[in-house]
Amino acid sequence: MRTGGEILELGAGTGRMAAALLAELAAQGVLPERYTILEVSADLAARQRECLARLPQGLRERVVWLERLPEQPLRGVILANEVADALPCRRFRLDAGGITELGVVLDAVSEEPGAGSQPIHFRDGAVAADASLACACNEILAGLPGPLPRGYTSEVCLRLAPWIATLSACLARGLLLISDYGLPRRHYCHPQRVSGTLRCHYRHLAHDDPYINLGVQDITAWVDFTRVADAALAAGLEVSGFATQAAFLLGLGVEGLVTEAGADIERIRLAAEARRLIMPEEMGEAFKMMALGRDLDLPLAGFALQDLRHLL
Ligand SMILES: C[S@@+](CC[C@H](N)C(=O)[O-])C[C@H]1O[C@@H](n2cnc3c(N)ncnc32)[C@H](O)[C@@H]1O
Numbered sequence: 128m129r130t131g132g133e134i135l136e137l138g139a140g141t142g143r144m145a146a147a148l149l150a151e152l153a154a155q156g157v158l159p160e161r162y163t164i165l166e167v168s169a170d171l172a173a174r175q176r177e178c179l180a181r182l183p184q185g186l187r188e189r190v191v192w193l194e195r196l197p198e199q200p201l202r203g204v205i206l207a208n209e210v211a212d213a214l215p216c217r218r219f220r221l222d223a224g225g226i227t228e229l230g231v232v233l234d235a236v237s238e239e240p241g242a243g244s245q246p247i248h249f250r251d252g253a254v255a256a257d258a259s260l261a262c263a264c265n266e267i268l269a270g271l272p273g274p275l276p277r278g279y280t281s282e283v284c285l286r287l288a289p290w291i292a293t294l295s296a297c298l299a300r301g302l303l304l305i306s307d308y309g310l311p312r313r314h315y316c317h318p319q320r321v322s323g324t325l326r327c328h329y330r331h332l333a334h335d336d337p338y339i340n341l342g343v344q345d346i347t348a349w350v351d352f353t354r355v356a357d358a359a360l361a362a363g364l365e366v367s368g369f370a371t372q373a374a375f376l377l378g379l380g381v382e383g384l385v386t387e388a389g390a391d392i393e394r395i396r397l398a399a400e401a402r403r404l405i406m407p408e409e410m411g412e413a414f415k416m417m418a419l420g421r422d423l424d425l426p427l428a429g430f431a432l433q434d435l436r437h438l439l
Contacts, residue, residue, distance in 0.1 A: 131202020142175030309350030368430030373411030
């Protein structure tokens with residue numbers, strides 16, 4: 128309410144988070160007049176409509192889908208949960224001859240593919256990095272405490288800065304909350320992380336082969352939160368908080384939600400869910416929360432327990 132009260136969710140996936148948020152905001156008596164969703168995938172927008180149609184009318188009628196960012200800057204909160212890691216990234220490798228970009232080349236086309244096998248096969252193809260990629264990589268290398276080993280492979284998302292700048296232009300006052308798998312730069316580009324962070328997800332299985340399940344698997348790369356913070360500062364936003372998901376949820380009192388649940392069975396279910404979100408080997412450490420603010424001087428409870436901004 129103190130930010131202005133509007134909500135814009137970017138890339139709402141299945142719509143489950145929007146449904147849960149609207150129900151909770153209603154329970155707290157702070158429903159926004161409109162809950163806007165910007166979704167680039169027509170398929171997902173249809174799934175969101177289906178999911179949100181199950182909400183009580185007083186909630187579902189507040190949801191509005193946008194095809195582009197609003198022209199009038201908003202006062203409120205912009206949410207981007209697992210969206211930044213879906214932005215296309217560039218893969219690079221540090222070779223003896225310089226910085227190489229890893230692209231995709233056609234490997235083979237099977238004339239008569241066997242049942243269940245792919246007719247088209249791709250593989251990595253290496254070319255010398257172009258000027259924009261080389262410049263970004265050199266900037267990264269220059270800022271690290273030491274050199275990286277030859278053959279070191281990683282990713283850089285050159286779309287992050289323009290994305291943040293566009294979102295900043297949409298925010299008159301309030302917060303942009305980015306939650307994603309990610310790391311500050313010095314951990315992202317640690318010499319031991321030799322093969323980067325590119326990961327594929329298909330039917331709840333995670334692996335690192337982007338050349339299978341063509342067209343149906345989710346391909347992501349972790350977010351370099353130092354790049355996000357630099358872009359935010361350049362766009363006139365403040366980095367108001369940066370914490371692991373575990374610290375964020377504990378700061379917001381997730382334990383209380385579990386212990387206050389009435390029936391034993393519900394408590395056990397919630398405890399298992401909370402554990403997955405909080406335990407370091409699950410999503411607690413790798414998943415981060417970053418708050419970027421404009422014209423806002425409020426204590427943010429989710430960032431009260433931990434401040435990782437010094438790592439950026
Ligand atoms: C993993 S889903 C997000 C899940 C959802 N936010 C949630 O909390 O359940 C990724 C979302 O990012 C959106 N997305 C993917 N690439 C995008 C891009 N280039 N620009 C904007 N949104 C994008 C997808 O359409 C999808 O809704």
